[in-house]
Amino acid sequence: VNSSRRNFVKGIGFLSPWMVGFALFTAVPAGMSLYYSFCDYSILQPPLFRGMENYREMTHDAVFWKTLVNTFEYAAMALPLGLVASLGVALLLNRGIRGLGIYRTMVFLPSLVPLAASAMIWLWIFNGQYGLLNAILRPMLRMGIVRSIVGAQNPPTWLASTTWAMPALVLMSLWGIGYTVVIFLAALQDVPVELYEAAELDGAGPARRIWHVTLPSISPVIFFNLIMGIIGTMQVFAIPYIMTQGGPAQSTYFLAMYTFDSAFNFMRMGYASALAWVQLVIVLLLTTIAFVGGNRLVHYRTR
Amino acid sequence: LKLARIILLNLLVWPAVGIVLWGPRAQTAPVDNRIVVDYWEKWTGDEAIQMQTIVDSFNQTVGAQKGIYVRFVSTSNINQKVLVAAAAGVPPDIAGMTGAELASFAAQGALEPLDDLAAEPGHRITADLYKKVYWDGCHFDRHLYALVSTPMSLALIYHRELFQQNGAALRAAGLDPNRAPATIAELDAYSRALTVTDPDGTIVRTGYLPTDEIGWFPTQISLWFGGKVWDDKTKKVTLTDPGVVRAYEWVASYSKRLGVENVERFASGEGTFDSPANPFMTGSIAMVKQGPWISNFIEHLKPEMTHLLWSRQEELTKPPQDRKQNYAWAAAPFPSAVPGMNDVTYCGFDTLVIPKGARHKEAAFEFIAYVNRQDVMERLCKLHCKNSPLANVSDDFLNNHPNPYIDVFEKLARSPNASGPVQIPISGQMTNELNALFDEVSKLEVEPRVGLQAAQERLQADYDHYLDIQRARTAQ
Numbered sequence: 001v002n003s004s005r006r007n008f009v010k011g012i013g014f015l016s017p018w019m020v021g022f023a024l025f026t027a028v029p030a031g032m033s034l035y036y037s038f039c040d041y042s043i044l045q046p047p048l049f050r051g052m053e054n055y056r057e058m059t060h061d062a063v064f065w066k067t068l069v070n071t072f073e074y075a076a077m078a079l080p081l082g083l084v085a086s087l088g089v090a091l092l093l094n095r096g097i098r099g100l101g102i103y104r105t106m107v108f109l110p111s112l113v114p115l116a117a118s119a120m121i122w123l124w125i126f127n128g129q130y131g132l133l134n135a136i137l138r139p140m141l142r143m144g145i146v147r148s149i150v151g152a153q154n155p156p157t158w159l160a161s162t163t164w165a166m167p168a169l170v171l172m173s174l175w176g177i178g179y180t181v182v183i184f185l186a187a188l189q190d191v192p193v194e195l196y197e198a199a200e201l202d203g204a205g206p207a208r209r210i211w212h213v214t215l216p217s218i219s220p221v222i223f224f225n226l227i228m229g230i231i232g233t234m235q236v237f238a239i240p241y242i243m244t245q246g247g248p249a250q251s252t253y254f255l256a257m258y259t260f261d262s263a264f265n266f267m268r269m270g271y272a273s274a275l276a277w278v279q280l281v282i283v284l285l286l287t288t289i290a291f292v293g294g295n296r297l298v299h300y301r302t303r
Numbered sequence: 304l305k306l307a308r309i310i311l312l313n314l315l316v317w318p319a320v321g322i323v324l325w326g327p328r329a330q331t332a333p334v335d336n337r338i339v340v341d342y343w344e345k346w347t348g349d350e351a352i353q354m355q356t357i358v359d360s361f362n363q364t365v366g367a368q369k370g371i372y373v374r375f376v377s378t379s380n381i382n383q384k385v386l387v388a389a390a391a392g393v394p395p396d397i398a399g400m401t402g403a404e405l406a407s408f409a410a411q412g413a414l415e416p417l418d419d420l421a422a423e424p425g426h427r428i429t430a431d432l433y434k435k436v437y438w439d440g441c442h443f444d445r446h447l448y449a450l451v452s453t454p455m456s457l458a459l460i461y462h463r464e465l466f467q468q469n470g471a472a473l474r475a476a477g478l479d480p481n482r483a484p485a486t487i488a489e490l491d492a493y494s495r496a497l498t499v500t501d502p503d504g505t506i507v508r509t510g511y512l513p514t515d516e517i518g519w520f521p522t523q524i525s526l527w528f529g530g531k532v533w534d535d536k537t538k539k540v541t542l543t544d545p546g547v548v549r550a551y552e553w554v555a556s557y558s559k560r561l562g563v564e565n566v567e568r569f570a571s572g573e574g575t576f577d578s579p580a581n582p583f584m585t586g587s588i589a590m591v592k593q594g595p596w597i598s599n600f601i602e603h604l605k606p607e608m609t610h611l612l613w614s615r616q617e618e619l620t621k622p623p624q625d626r627k628q629n630y631a632w633a634a635a636p637f638p639s640a641v642p643g644m645n646d647v648t649y650c651g652f653d654t655l656v657i658p659k660g661a662r663h664k665e666a667a668f669e670f671i672a673y674v675n676r677q678d679v680m681e682r683l684c685k686l687h688c689k690n691s692p693l694a695n696v697s698d699d700f701l702n703n704h705p706n707p708y709i710d711v712f713e714k715l716a717r718s719p720n721a722s723g724p725v726q727i728p729i730s731g732q733m734t735n736e737l738n739a740l741f742d743e744v745s746k747l748e749v750e751p752r753v754g755l756q757a758a759q760e761r762l763q764a765d766y767d768h769y770l771d772i773q774r775a776r777t778a779q
Contacts, residue, residue, distance in 0.1 A: 043387070043411075048775060158571075159571070
C-alpha cells in the first residue's frame with residue numbers, strides 16, 4: 001500500500017506541471033469564456049451581464065449564418081476529400097515498391113512547411129493570371145474537346161472569384177494530408193497478413209481485399225481520422241486568414257475568423273465567446289453523431 | 304549508466320541555470336535615472352527605422368534635459384496587442400495607432416483624453432496649429448484623444464509618359480494628353496481611351512480601375528460623389544445617401560464595361576503595391592488614387608520613371624515647378640462627380656495615443672508634443688514622404704520634399720472638401736461590411752442600392768446595440 005501510494009504521489013508530481021498549465025491556461029479561460037458569453041464584454045470595460053442576449057443576437061445575425069454555412073460547406077468538401085486522398089496515398093505507399101522511403105518523405109514533407117509559408121506558395125499557384133495551376137489548365141482548355149466538356153474558355157480566377165475561392169482552399173487543404181497518411185500507413189501495416197492470405201485463398205481480387213479486409217481492419221483509424229477531421233475543418237482559420245482574409249465578398253469567411261474579428265477587431269469578446277461556445281456545441285454534436293453512426297461500421301479487433 | 308545519467312543531468316541543468324541567472328535581458332533603462340516611456344509603434348521596416356531616428360534625437364535632446372527616455376518597440380498587429388495589454392493593466396505609455404480606430408478605442412474608455420495635457424502652458428497645442436481635417440480627426444465625443452504622427456491626403460497619380468505616348472488616342476477622344484482629368488466623366492473617358500484589351504477580352508492595360516484600391520477604399524469612395532456613410536449629428540449610418548449609391552454604381556460600371564472575369568484576371572495578375580510589379584509602375588494601369596508616399600516607392604522600385612532630365616542633386620537646385628518635369632508621373636486632385644465640388648480628398652493619418660492606465664502620462668506627452676513640433680514633424684514627414692498635418696509649412700519642406708508634387712497633397716489637405724476617417728465606435732464592423740459589399744458590387748453580384756440598404760440596416764443595428772450597452776452601463 002505504501003509503495004503504491006508513493007507511486008501515486010510521484011505520478012501526480014510528474015503530472016503536476018501539465019495539470020497546473022491545463023488549469024491556468026485552458027480550464028479557467030474556458031470557464032471564463034462561458035461566463036463572458038452571457039455578457040457584453042469589450043475587454044476594456046468590465047463585463048456587463050446580459051443573459052442570453054448574445055445567443056439571441058446570433059439567431060438574426062446574417063454574418064454568423066453566412067460564416068456557419070461557409071464552414072459547413074468547407075467541411076463537407078474538405079473532410080471526405082482529405083480522407084479519401086490520404087487513404088489512397090497510404091494504400092499506394094503501403095506497397096513494396098522501390099524508393100518507397102523517398103515517396104513517403106515526399107508525401108510528408110509539405111506538412112513540415114510552416115502554414116504561412118505554404119499559404120504564400122499557394123497564393124502564387126492560384127494566381128489567376130500567372131499562376132502555375134492556370135498555366136497547366138490554359139493549354140488544356142485550348143483543346144476543343146476539353147473546352148466543349150468544361151464549357152469555359154478561360155480557367156477560373158480561383159481566389160479572386162466568389163465561386164472558386166472555396167474550392168481552391170479545399171484543394172489546398174490536401175497539401176497537409178501528410179500526418180493523416182502516416183497514421184493510415186501505421187494502421188495498414190498492422191493488418192494481419194493471414195487475413196489477406198485467407199481472402200486470397202477464397203479468391204478475392206485486390207479490390208475485394210481492400211473492401212473486405214483492409215477497410216474493416218483499419219476502420220478504427222479511419223474513424224479516428226474522421227473525428228480529427230471534423231474538429232479540424234470546423235475550426236479552419238489560419239490559411240484563409242492569410243490567403244483571402246475571408247474574401248472575396250465573404251465567400252471564404254469562416255466561423256473561427258468571425259469569432260476572432262468579433263473579439264479583437266470589433267471589441268466584442270462576449271459575443272465572440274458565445275460564437276466559440278456555439279462552435280464547440282456543433283463540433284460535439286457532429287462527433288456524437290459520428291460515434292453513434294460509426295459504432296456499427298467500426299470493427300475493433302478483440303485480442 | 305549512472306555516470307552517464309549524472310553527466311547528462313549536469314549538461315542540461317547548469318546551462319539552464321546559467322541562462323536564467325546571466326542570460327539575455329530585455330533592453331534596460333539608460334544609465335541615468337530617467338523616466339522610461341514605452342512606445343509601441345505599428346510601423347515596421349523602413350518607416351520604423353525612420354521613426355527610431357526621431358526617438359533617438361528626442362532622447363539626446365529634450366529627453367536628456369527633462370529626464371525622459373523613450374523606449375521604442377516596432378510591432379505588427381498593434382491594436383490587438385494594445386487591447387490585450389490595456390486589459391491586463393500594463394499598456395505601453397504611447398501607442399502608434401491609425402486614426403481610423405481612434406473612436407472604437409476611445410469609446411471603450413481605453414485612451415487617455417489629452418485636452419488638459421495639450422492646454423498646459425508648456426505645450427499650448429491648439430486647433431490653429433493644425434490643418435482642420437487632422438485636428439478634428441483626433442477628436443471623439445468632443446475630446447482630444449490623439450495627436451498626429453504622420454498624415455496623408457489622396458490624389459490622382461497619373462502616368463504622364465503613358466498619356467504622351469497615347470496622345471493620338473486621347474486627342475481622338477477629344478481629350479488633352481497634357482493634363483489630368485478634371486471630372487469623373489473625364490476620368491472615365493481617359494480610362495476608356497487608354498484601355499487596351501485582347502480580342503478575348505483580356506485586359507492588357509486599363510486607364511483606371513476602382514477595384515485596384517480595395518483595402519481602404521470602400522469606406523472613402525463616396526466622398527468624391529458627395530456622399531457620406533455616417534451622419535454624426537443624427538448618429539445614423541447613411542449608406543443609402545444618393546452620393547454613396549452613385550459611388551458604388553460607378554464601381555459596378557467598370558465591371559460591366561470590362562467584364563467581371565476579365566477584371567478578376569487582370570487584378571490577380573497585378574503585383575502588390577510595394578513590388579516592382581506594381582501595375583502603375585509596369586504601366587498596366589495609367590491612373591491610380593494614392594497618397595504622397597508613392598513618390599518614394601517609384602523612386603526605389605521603378606527609378607526609370609524618375610530623374611528624366613537631371614540627377615536628384617541637380618533637381619533640388621531647380622525651382623519647384625521645374626522639378627516636376629523630371630518625372631514620368633504627375634499628381635492632381637482626384638476628380639469629383641459633383642460639379643463645383645473641387646479638391647475632394649480623404650485625409651487619413653497615423654496617431655500617437657496614451658492608453659488608459661499608462662504609468663507616465665506627462666512624460667509620454669512630452670514626446671508626443673516633440674513629434675508635433677514643426678521642425679520635427681517636417682523631418683518625419685519628409686522621411687516618410689508624406690504631407691504635414693500642421694497649418695504652417697516651411698519653404699524648405701515644400702521645396703526639398705522627396706515628392707515633387709507635395710504642393711498638390713498640401714493643398715488637398717487644406718481643402719474644405721477634405722474629410723478624415725469616420726469616427727464611430729463600430730468602425731471595425733463598418734470596414735468589414737463595406738469591404739464585402741465592395742467585392743459583391745464590383746463582381747455584379749448585388750445591385751448597389753440593395754446591398755447598401757442591407758448593409759446600412761446591419762450597421763445601424765450594430766451602432767444601436769453599442770448605444771444600448773452604453774446606456775445599460777450608465778444606468779448601473
